[in-house]
Amino acid sequence: MRTRPLKVALLGCGVVGSEVTRILTTQADDLAARIGAPIELAGIAVRRPHKVREGVPAELLTTDATALVKRGDLDVVVEVIGGIEPVRTLITTAFEHGASVVSANKALLAADGASLHAKAAEHGVDLYYEAAVAGAIPLIRPLRESLAGDKVNRVLGIVNGTTNFILDKMESTGAGYSEALDEATALGYAEADPTADVEGFDAAAKAAILAGIAFHTRVTIDDVHREGLTEVTAADIASAKKMGCTVKMLAICERSADGRSVTARVHPAMIPLSHPLASVREAYNAVFVEAEAAGRLMFYGPGAGGAPTASAVLGDLVAACRNKLAATTGAGESAYTQLPVSPMGDVVTRYHISLDVADKPGVLAQVAMVFAEHDVSIDTVRQQGKNQGSGDEVAVEQGAGGRRAGEASLVVVTHRASDAALSATVSSLRKLDTVRGVASIMRVEGE
Numbered sequence: 001m002r003t004r005p006l007k008v009a010l011l012g013c014g015v016v017g018s019e020v021t022r023i024l025t026t027q028a029d030d031l032a033a034r035i036g037a038p039i040e041l042a043g044i045a046v047r048r049p050h051k052v053r054e055g056v057p058a059e060l061l062t063t064d065a066t067a068l069v070k071r072g073d074l075d076v077v078v079e080v081i082g083g084i085e086p087v088r089t090l091i092t093t094a095f096e097h098g099a100s101v102v103s104a105n106k107a108l109l110a111a112d113g114a115s116l117h118a119k120a121a122e123h124g125v126d127l128y129y130e131a132a133v134a135g136a137i138p139l140i141r142p143l144r145e146s147l148a149g150d151k152v153n154r155v156l157g158i159v160n161g162t163t164n165f166i167l168d169k170m171e172s173t174g175a176g177y178s179e180a181l182d183e184a185t186a187l188g189y190a191e192a193d194p195t196a197d198v199e200g201f202d203a204a205a206k207a208a209i210l211a212g213i214a215f216h217t218r219v220t221i222d223d224v225h226r227e228g229l230t231e232v233t234a235a236d237i238a239s240a241k242k243m244g245c246t247v248k249m250l251a252i253c254e255r256s257a258d259g260r261s262v263t264a265r266v267h268p269a270m271i272p273l274s275h276p277l278a279s280v281r282e283a284y285n286a287v288f289v290e291a292e293a294a295g296r297l298m299f300y301g302p303g304a305g306g307a308p309t310a311s312a313v314l315g316d317l318v319a320a321c322r323n324k325l326a327a328t329t330g331a332g333e334s335a336y337t338q339l340p341v342s343p344m345g346d347v348v349t350r351y352h353i354s355l356d357v358a359d360k361p362g363v364l365a366q367v368a369m370v371f372a373e374h375d376v377s378i379d380t381v382r383q384q385g386k387n388q389g390s391g392d393e394v395a396v397e398q399g400a401g402g403r404r405a406g407e408a409s410l411v412v413v414t415h416r417a418s419d420a421a422l423s424a425t426v427s428s429l430r431k432l433d434t435v436r437g438v439a440s441i442m443r444v445e446g447e
C-alpha cells in the first residue's frame, strides 16, 4: 500500500457531512485497504465554525471554502453543502486545481450538469454523484455502467424520501401534513428548504439526472414537468383507497414509442395496492428501470438521511481515490443521442377525475359526452351523493359529508389518453353549467 495519503477536503458538515466524517474516521483502515492508500482529511468547510460537532476534529474546520479548494494539493473534494452558489464556483475551482469532486447535490447537477462534466473532463478529473439520487441506493452507477450495453426505455419510481414519509404517515397513522413534514425534517430527510421536497423540485432534479443518464441525452430540471404533493387532498387519498390504490409521489422518465424523444415528469399519482411501489414505506425509495434486454429491474433502499447518503458518498470517494492512484478517470457524461424532451401534453396515461356536479337527471350523459368529444375513453364512473331519483346508471354510494344539497360527486377513471386530450376534456367540463367544480385530477400509474 502507498503510504503517502490521498488528501480529501469536505465542503459541508451537516446531516450528510457529519456522517461522512464519522465513517472516514472510524473506517479509516478498511477504506485505506480498499483504495490502496490512506485518506487524509485535509479540511472541512462550514458556515458556523464554533458549533459543537461530535467526532469532528475542530482544527480542520474553516469558513474559507474557497481557500480550501484552492490549496492545490487536494485529490478529492466532497461537496455536501447543497444549492447552486457558491457551490458551483467551489466545484469548478476544485477541478481547476486538479481535484476530483464527489457531490450529493442534485439541484446543481440537474441545473448545470453538462457544464460541470465538461469542466471535469477538461481538467482530467472525476465528477461523481451517486448520493444525489435515491440516497443509499446504487442507481447512478448501475445505469451508467452496468446497463451501458442495454437500452433503457423507462425509469419509474419514488425518489423523494420526505414526501414518501409524509404520505405514509398520513395514510398509516392519520398524522396531519405539517406534523409529518416536521418529523421528516427532524430526522434529517428534508432539504434545507423543504419546499424543494413538497413542491417536487427535489424529485424533478433527480428525474432530470436519471433521464439524462438512462437515455444518454441532456435533461435539465426545466425540462421536467412538476406537480407538488401540496395538491393532494385527504379526499384524493380516500378515493384512492376506494379504488384499491394508494397515492405516491412518482418520478417517471420515458422514451417515446417511436424512440425519437423522451419525457420526464414528477407528480403525485394513484398506484394499485398490488404494485410493489405501494408498499414502499417511510423515507425509503424504490426505482424501476425497464431495459430492452435486462427487462424490469427494481432498486430499493433508504432514500434519505445522513448515514445512508454518506454510504453513497463514500462509495464514490473510494472510486475517485482509486482513479487518482491509477492516474485515470471513470466514465464521464454520455449525451450522444441528443433526444429532445417532449412536452407533458404528449404523455399518455390513465386519469382519475373527481367532479362536483348537479345531482339531477342527464348530468352523467352530458359529462360522458364531453369525454367522448375529446376521444378520452371512460373506464369506470362512480357517483357519490344522495342521487335523488336522477336516473343515472352508476354505482351509487352514500354521500360523503359536506357536499351541498342537490350536488353529487362524480368520479371518472379513464383508459389511457394523452395529457393534452385530458386537459382539453377538463376545460370543456368546466364550461358545463352542471359541473360545479373539478375537485381533483390525478394520474393513475403502475397498471
Ligand code: NDP
Residues within 6 Å of the ligand: 011, 012, 013, 014, 015, 016, 017, 045, 046, 047, 048, 049, 051, 063, 065, 079, 080, 081, 082, 083, 086, 104, 105, 106, 107, 131, 132, 135, 188, 189, 190, 191, 192, 303, 304, 305, 306, 309
Ligand atoms: P445540511 O443543511 O444539514 O448541511 C449543510 C452543510 O453545509 C452545513 O454543515 C453548513 O454549515 C454547510 N454550509 C452551508 N453553506 C456553506 C457555505 N457557504 N460554506 C461552507 N459551508 C456551508 O444539509 P444536508 O447534509 O442534509 O445536505 C447536504 C447536501 O446533500 C445537499 O445537496 C442535499 O440535497 C444532499 N442530500 C441530502 C440528503 C439528506 O438526506 N439530508 C440525501 C441526499 C442528498 P454549518 O453546519 O456551519 O451550518
Ligand code: HSE
Residues within 6 Å of the ligand: 132, 133, 134, 135, 159, 160, 161, 162, 163, 189, 190, 191, 197, 202, 303, 304, 305
Ligand atoms: N430531501 C431529500 C429526500 C433527501 O427527502 O429525498 C435525499 O435526496
